Amino acid sequence: MKAAIIGGGVIGGGWAARFLLNGWDVAVFDPDPEAPRKLGEVLANARAALPALSDAPMPDNGSLTFASNLKEAVQNADYIQESVSEDLALKHRVYAEIQHAAPDTPLGSSTSGFKPSELQQGALNPASIFVAHPFNPVYLLPLAEIVPSIKNDPKLVESAKEILREIGMFPLHVRKEIDAHIADRFLEAVWREALWLVKDGIATTEEIDEAIRMGFGLRWGQMGLFETYRIAGGEAGMKHFLEQFGPCLTWPWTRLTDVPEFNDELVDLIAGQSDAQSGQHSIRELERIRDRNLIGFLRVLKDSNWGAGRVLLEHDARRRATAPDPSPDTAAPMVMAHMQVLPGWIDYNGHMTESRYLFASSETSDAFLRHIGAGMDYVAGGHSYYTAETHIMHLGEAKLGDRLTGSVQVLGADEKRLHVFIRIEKDGAPVATLEQMLLHVDMAKGRACPAAPEVLARLGAIRDAHAALPRPETAGRHVGHQTGRGKS
Template sequence: MSEPVHSPGTDPGAAAAVAGIETVACIGAGVIGGGWVAYFLARGYRVRAWDPAPDAHTKLRRTIDAAWPALTELGLAPGADPDALEMAPTAADAVDGAGFVQESAPEDLDLKRALLAELAAATGDDVVVASSTSGYPMSDMATAAADPSRLVVGHPFNPPYLIPLVEVVGGRDTAPWAVSRAAAFYRHVGKSVIEMDRELPGFIANRLQEAIWREALHMVAQGEATVEQIDLSITDGPGLRWPVHGPCLTFHLAGGEGGMGHMLDHFGPSLKSPWTRLEAPELTGRLRDDMVAGAHASAGGRDMATLVAERDRAIIAVTRAVAAAREAGHA
């Protein structure tokens, strides 16, 4: 198991430090980078972008134009301007004067190492450089940087202008204040942040996504289910519950009044059932106790009846909203 790389929330002045940021640099303007550009513009920032592709500006404008109606519907920040964008000739020019840097280059480790080293050298000692990497630990990406202390992972989800989650974690040589400041900045711009305690390849959400994806591929390969059946099994099944409580609190409710403890004691043996191609961990006493304690902490004092009512209201709302969106799309 990896060692903790920082303690979340170690910079009490992080919120104040990010409040004065006016310009954000976006390095890489592909699908993810372009989504970040659109989001930062919608939050009222000036954005300097750099991408080596000769048609990067044209593609970026298309991304912004396509995203702007949704961002407008969500609510623009005062002064938000889709034209508050400058394309810089070099990465160093893009980060000059920027208060925060979001790197979204392709998932190539050597490229990431060289680019992050360049960005770290070109920015001030109070500017955080965050990488949108979807899987590499920062400890692996920061090896070429003379000063890796301000390099963090800020992993978004596609499209970054709509999906709120960002997973934030530093590397072995990242300063704790840089992680806290990155998390504070993302919260300041309206993101939902997981400030991770330790590095984990693929982070949290991607590992969970990958588990479902691998099992889906196995089922299709073995002729056990079709693509349509697999998608419907999530969209009209457990996927409706997850926006409300996520998989852990969902199983907490599955235990009834006994909660997570009863669910694990009753269904624990089924973990060894050959339902998936993934090997289940041993359900030790410590793992059981950690899951029970975690479920109670996640419930935040809400009793089972309150959680059930919350889930039911939200599922009804999500179901109606999805149905309305589909109906509008067919109109």
């Protein structure tokens, strides 16, 4: 699959990274001679960040090319994303050239303000042009506002939405076109009020940012606006909230219908305060800080299957569904998990902390249990494998950003017991091994019992295939036990 990215700035570069890291080939056209350098820096940040959100194997990166013209960029593309400047005449010229070469290819625009009907004016094929408005950083934030007009082909729009889901995005279908779509209308309102607060000397840029990130911004990130206010209404819910706070709408709390004069004095005031607030960091440093914080926040949401975290879980499930089934017939342990060392996994020495080796082992064994039919549906039926004993050996170091794989070798299995050897590896070399004994348990009775026949059938086939594998040298080793290599 190929995506054509027209415009390689911050947004276009984010789109390119999102497609590339999800296995798409990408052709970029941007006349700026600095575009390859700028996009390369965005891509480096994306490579350090996006895989940290995935608990399923990432595909191999697609190929990246810089086209010398628009025709070359869009040739044989399955999807086109335009991210040029917010100049309607410029966009019309770009679309005319694109559609001369690829009139029927889905063409999404990153525009934050123009309506699709405006973009489609004079187009060779208006039915294929629509708004696909993302948020920065595009490679981490899932939202893309999809805005069609009455001239759009509904099938093409649905196809484009499915493409975006495949690369881990959340296409929000805006049913009626409107200036600035949905999200930017909120942002514009907040931005306008913030400018007044600074201009009137009520708050600095830093104080306004603190009010957002220390308070309602944290709530909005997981529950949005209406769900947050529903809770604020207490047990009586949203109706009570509206009855209690509705009269406030008539009070002169805000100046949203008025706009401060946008002059050099206001620009210097805002820019000066912003420099004092954040000028000690370069833009790239701020991007990396932002990305690390977003990863941590999104991982928490993913753990609770909430908000944007639900999108990440669904994307993992898509990847797992299309991944080849691990085969027990090869003369090698079964690779069951792909992971990346995250900021929260690091100890004071800068290495992956001990508890995270156990977590990596758990991710690997959980994937194996799902593979044999003993996943969460099985647990819901009242049966599960419990870990009875674990022995861990630390053989190497894992640091921030390192990619890890977890593999399973079955050393033995019967109706009630499962004996496995787990390897956690980096670049093909083990950083830890864990030997585990698991017991199959009737959860209601709290005691061991035989596993279901279908689970035993799959497990038995793997056990028999793994019987031909060499037994790990350290299997059965206890703490301090000498190995054949004379090491303790």
